[in-house]
Amino acid sequence: MIDFEAVSFHYPDAAAPALRDVELHLPEGELCLVAGRTGVGKSTLLGAVNGLVPRFTGGRLAGRVSVAGQSTADRPPQEFAALVGVVGQDPLAGFVTDTVEEELAYAMEQLAVPPEVMRKRVEETLDLLGIAELRHRALRTLSGGQQQRVAIGSVFTTLPQVLVLDEPTSALDPTAAEEVLAAVLRLVHDLGTTVLIAEHRMERVLQYADRLLYLPGDGTVREGPPQELLPEMEVAPPVVELGRVAGWHPLPLSVRDARRHAPTLRRRLAGQGPPAGPAQATPARPVALRAERVSVAYGRKVAVREVDLTLRAGEVTALMGRNGSGKSSLLWALQGSGPRRAGRVRVGEADPGALGPEEARRLVGLVPQNAADLLYLQTVAAECAQADAESAAEPGRCRGLLDRMAPGIPEAAHPRDLSEGQRLALVLAIQLTATPEVLLLDEPTRGLDYDAKRAFGALVRQLADDGGSVLVATHDVEFVASTADRVVVLADGDLVADGPTADVVCASPAFAPQVAKVLRPEPWLTVDQVRTALATREVAT
Known part of the structure; x- marks a missing residue:
């Protein structure tokens, strides 16, 4: 054909x-x-x-x-x-x-x-x-x-x-x-x-x-x-990486294939549990953003209905829910540029929606779904230099962030000539250069391969460890499992779940990552957790 x-x-x-x-x-x-x-x-x-x-x-x-x-x-x-x-x-x-x-x-x-x-x-x-x-x-x-x-x-x-x-x-x-x-x-x-x-x-x-x-x-x-x-x-994918770590032959292609080997792996992991996430292992962090009874509507259509949400410094929070549940509308309302029918948002004592763009940007940064809309210069080098200048960062910071997510992009390349994943990586680098107190990301892993997502997750984790707060609206359950401390779930504009990542995603057949499905009912989320546990067990024996 x-x-x-x-x-x-x-x-x-x-x-x-x-x-x-x-x-x-x-x-x-x-x-x-x-x-x-x-x-x-x-x-x-x-x-x-x-x-x-x-x-x-x-x-x-x-x-x-x-x-x-x-x-x-x-x-x-x-x-x-x-x-x-x-x-x-x-x-x-x-x-x-x-x-x-x-x-x-x-x-x-x-x-x-x-x-x-x-x-x-x-x-x-x-x-x-x-x-x-x-x-x-x-x-x-x-x-x-x-x-x-x-x-x-x-x-x-x-x-x-x-x-x-x-x-x-x-x-x-x-x-x-x-x-x-x-x-x-x-x-x-x-x-x-x-x-x-x-x-x-x-x-x-x-x-x-x-x-x-x-x-x-x-x-x-x-x-x-x-x-x-x-x-x-x-x-x-994770199920194949799990097979490599566990030494399975042939490598599994699906969760069903992997579950045939799961009893043996569970026995090898017996007596050990996955480590607590960073936010679970530390005392309560200070509040970075507080939203109270936030509602968003477009005409008669209510997209977000009286949502209360608290984001804390040092946490990565995942915002999940089916398509059309109101995730993007909530992000824009928190950032201040989107319509807000009711409710209040505070970062410190300030409402981002009441500030000018430059001042609000230092408090809350937002990467929208169509991230390439933020690119307007003629070369990658110019975009990176502009980001460094606007954020008062040391020269080369933006380019360094970009190379960690998508290395090898020519400086003379036009941003519109890049692949979708490369353009997204460039926009993410530009936004991360500013290191705002709260960073909102709308589907940031679209077009990124596993290595790029791993590098991006490390950047997000570093931003949180430095005291920032990150809210990621995403359908990427594997990214959530490896990066997020906490998950909140929207359904038809209502907040229906809020808790530690393992508690929320392992309880959901739709949002559970592959490793959790294979090793259910134990709350393992990622291949890295399993790899570390197996290595520790081998050292101990």
Whole structure:
């Protein structure tokens, strides 16, 4: 179905090729997971499938890419629309209409699908993705996760032979991600659709993949069954890392696979428990931010309903909940820029909403979901220098933070030419340079690989250890398990849970990380906890 024959690709002025001598044959009806670190060329590989690379990116493509026998060099991308459906990393950038229902119908209109067929497919897609109640909503009023489901649905309706998805679950809560992947699998199994998914949250997709495409970072692409490639891969989900630590063979692909080995591992861990988190191991910290009866509404729609929340210095707090539960609205209300119908927010004696932008920024910093909106200069070096100057930081601080999360980004690169993960890392570095008393992060790990998330988690932890307070709105349960001291959960605008991370996530099948699911009922959260416990036991014996 998809063939790459001696394909190499150079971006303009790049020192090395993004793709080098790629040879692939992907048959019909397979789900292929594209894996690799941030910036290794996953999006480039996906873009080459329908000719977006190099037609819309520039650069030089050598070799031949063909889909169903049709070369991408012979036809423009728009003529591949009926054959290849593409969903990019930024859903909002791909929308062309105003409402959900119109967006679902748009691609079919361009392909002259009969009206009666269009109507039926729209209804089926609304039900398939669980977005029927959103049909008349304006696209810009949706949460990031809701926008992502609509973007995927707009491609589903055309029933393409090939479906290309770039980070399709990055903004989805765990339950919504499972629903979307179930719909994708239905296309693969029932309709024979060939699906390529680039996804950093491999724990969500790996168990369903028929084939793995691994980009090690030198421009090459290695392909094969997941079990064959996993031992040599530098990036792997927690359940695979747990298998490596415990010495399991073959390595597990899913929680179900790992639980077959769990009794033996539980016996090895008997008598030991996971260490207490930093906030649990220390006395109560001083209050950094206090919110009382905060409510947010958009017209008649109440997004946040009388929420009381206290953030303490030295704590990392995770804000979780399904898509559309009010997480982003609450963050903007706490920061002061968003609408607040009622309630009060205090950082010390000041209300951030009553201060000017520069003064408020020293109290509360916010990285929004569309983080790239904060980038406005022409080079990475200029963005970093500006961040150092505005924050009165020592020169090079911003660049140092960036290198810890996404090393190797050229200083002369334009921020808009970076991958989604690299742009996000740059914005995070800019915000962290200011070291505000309270830092609010909205889905900060989108587009980051496991190593980048680990480095970012260390930065967040360091910020808290230095006396700051961090509130992270996220669906990334693995990041929460490794970084957060405390979890609060929103549901339809109401605060429904608030407690230590282990207590909240282990009690929830949806929010539990992979290690917790494998070793249930013991409250282990991360591979690092298990690794440390096993090492301690070996030393003791």
